[in-house]
Amino acid sequence: MSSGKEISYPNDVKYAASHEWVKIDGDTAIVGISDYAQDALGDIVFVELPTVGMELKAGDAFGVVESVKAASDVYMPIGGAIAATNDALKDAPETVNSDAFGAGWLLKVFPYNAADLDKLMDAATYKSKIESGEIH
Amino acid sequence: MDLKRTPLYDTHRALGAKMVEFGGWEMPVQYQGILDEHRAVRNAAGLFDIDHMGQVRVTGADALKFLNHLLTANFSDMEINSAKYAVMCYADGTCVDDTFVYRLKNEYMVVVNAGNRDKDNAWIKAQAAGFDIELKDVSDEFYMLAFQGPKAEAVLQKLGTFNVADLQYRHAREFSLGSERGIIARTGYTGEDGFELFVPNARGKEVWDAILEAGKDDGVLPIGLGARDSLRFEAKFALYGHEIDAHTTPIEAALGWACDLNKNFIGRDVLLKQKLEGTTKKLVGFEMLERGIARAGYEIASNGNVVGVVTSGMPAPTLEKNIGLGYVPPELAKVGAEFDVIIRGKPTKARVVKTPFYANRARGK
Numbered sequence: 101m102s103s104g105k106e107i108s109y110p111n112d113v114k115y116a117a118s119h120e121w122v123k124i125d126g127d128t129a130i131v132g133i134s135d136y137a138q139d140a141l142g143d144i145v146f147v148e149l150p151t152v153g154m155e156l157k158a159g160d161a162f163g164v165v166e167s168v169k170a171a172s173d174v175y176m177p178i179g180g181a182i183a184a185t186n187d188a189l190k191d192a193p194e195t196v197n198s199d200a201f202g203a204g205w206l207l208k209v210f211p212y213n214a215a216d217l218d219k220l221m222d223a224a225t226y227k228s229k230i231e232s233g234e235i236h
Numbered sequence: 237m238d239l240k241r242t243p244l245y246d247t248h249r250a251l252g253a254k255m256v257e258f259g260g261w262e263m264p265v266q267y268q269g270i271l272d273e274h275r276a277v278r279n280a281a282g283l284f285d286i287d288h289m290g291q292v293r294v295t296g297a298d299a300l301k302f303l304n305h306l307l308t309a310n311f312s313d314m315e316i317n318s319a320k321y322a323v324m325c326y327a328d329g330t331c332v333d334d335t336f337v338y339r340l341k342n343e344y345m346v347v348v349n350a351g352n353r354d355k356d357n358a359w360i361k362a363q364a365a366g367f368d369i370e371l372k373d374v375s376d377e378f379y380m381l382a383f384q385g386p387k388a389e390a391v392l393q394k395l396g397t398f399n400v401a402d403l404q405y406r407h408a409r410e411f412s413l414g415s416e417r418g419i420i421a422r423t424g425y426t427g428e429d430g431f432e433l434f435v436p437n438a439r440g441k442e443v444w445d446a447i448l449e450a451g452k453d454d455g456v457l458p459i460g461l462g463a464r465d466s467l468r469f470e471a472k473f474a475l476y477g478h479e480i481d482a483h484t485t486p487i488e489a490a491l492g493w494a495c496d497l498n499k500n501f502i503g504r505d506v507l508l509k510q511k512l513e514g515t516t517k518k519l520v521g522f523e524m525l526e527r528g529i530a531r532a533g534y535e536i537a538s539n540g541n542v543v544g545v546v547t548s549g550m551p552a553p554t555l556e557k558n559i560g561l562g563y564v565p566p567e568l569a570k571v572g573a574e575f576d577v578i579i580r581g582k583p584t585k586a587r588v589v590k591t592p593f594y595a596n597r598a599r600g601k
Contacts, residue, residue: 142254143269143270143271145529145551146527146551148580166529168271168462168466168553169265169465169550171529
């Protein structure tokens with residue numbers, strides 16, 4: 101899918117092929133979904149997030165992001181313990197659309213498995229794989 | 237399989253549409269967003285490319301007799317230039333498709349769903365033996381557009397081509413574009429007042445552009461399939477593949493109002509039996525009582541046992557509630573009855589409510 105809007109690919113996060121991003125902030129990893137993902141999903145109306153304290157591995161489904169049309173699973177880009185979830189999304193799930201890399205974050209992970217970072221993509225690689233259709 | 241494209245494909249892309257596969261066609265699912273588009277149709281008006289839908293022309297001495305045999309509704313008292321909804325059933329009463337039938341001066345036109353065109357054409361042809369009729373797929377003669385919403389009439393009147401001020405609900409009339417003929421009808425599938433247009437095929441883009449231009453200060457937007465689905469869902473209009481299919485009958489789907497059981501038609505005996513003796517499942521509308529969105533295919537459970545299935549579900553943009561349609565046993569089909577929708581393994585409370593969820597603000601004049 102594509103639209104006329106310009107998709108942003110900030111450089112200060114790393115990306116999973118399943119369209120989640122990770123940003124390292126001190127000893128915590130912050131997780132969200134990419135601008136490409138929110139744009140593809142459309143109006144987000146519901147976000148279901150895991151219980152704080154759960155330990156999950158990279159690749160595990162941790163929740164669901166629902167648009168008007170469909171429910172999509174979201175996957176851990178990095179393993180670790182869920183330290184916090186973004187409670188503000190309960191009342192304002194559309195924040196994921198408007199600010200996917202900022203106020204629309206989903207999880208904080210602490211401690212996290214730093215080795216998983218090596219398997220993630222930088223912005224240029226993620227962007228080129230989307231534009232070539234290798235991931236979609 | 238190569239996806240088919242309507243002649244407006246490039247126009248949709250230029251308008252920023254996201255394109256998806258639907259019924260073998262590559263169609264716009266949304267332009268600026270499903271919620272904005274949905275609200276535009278409820279509050280102003282929206283323009284839909286529905287050229288993927290099929291049209292079959294029925295002419296000949298037995299045309300009326302044939303349609304009364306083929307479809308659930310009774311067309312005998314239908315006026316010229318009017319439209320009627322009907323279901324096409326198999327002999328066992330289950331649904332081949334749902335249709336709109338237009339009676340024009342010298343012909344009937346049956347409008348069928350995009351994904352069912354080939355199947356429907358084959359089925360209709362197979363039922364035609366012994367009738368003095370001619371069938372022709374005229375899908376390529378007309379470009380089908382829908383223009384729906386409370387401001388649709390006023391915007392169309394600006395164009396001068398269509399005189400719709402006195403066009404009654406579920407009525408149609410012909411219009412001329414130069415030497416070519418088109419049909420405009422006060423019909424639709426959104427729960428709003430509005431129109432469906434059968435434009436001479438080569439003039440589709442011209443009419444599309446003219447309507448968007450005429451309505452640009454009135455909040456008119458192009459509308460994708462996403463909002464088309466949420467609009468029809470709030471109005472509780474059945475969608476083939478969801479509420480109706482080859483495993484459900486119109487009686488089960490609460491479409492008995494579209495079936496005249498006093499005439500003979502394919503599937504009628506089964507439907508009559510169901511009407512008299514009851515069915516094992518019934519379509520209901522429900523509202524979620526706990527957090528969660530029901531989706532098509534989710535199980536419905538009562539006291540821990542799976543008893544039904546969700547056919548459509550989403551957050552209703554106009555109502556701002558999470559609602560759904562689904563099949564349940566008759567004892568759970570009463571307003572106020574409660575059951576669980578199984579959302580990702582978790583039973584989530586829901587209650588049967590009155591439908592349609594959204595009642596038409598205007599039915600035209």
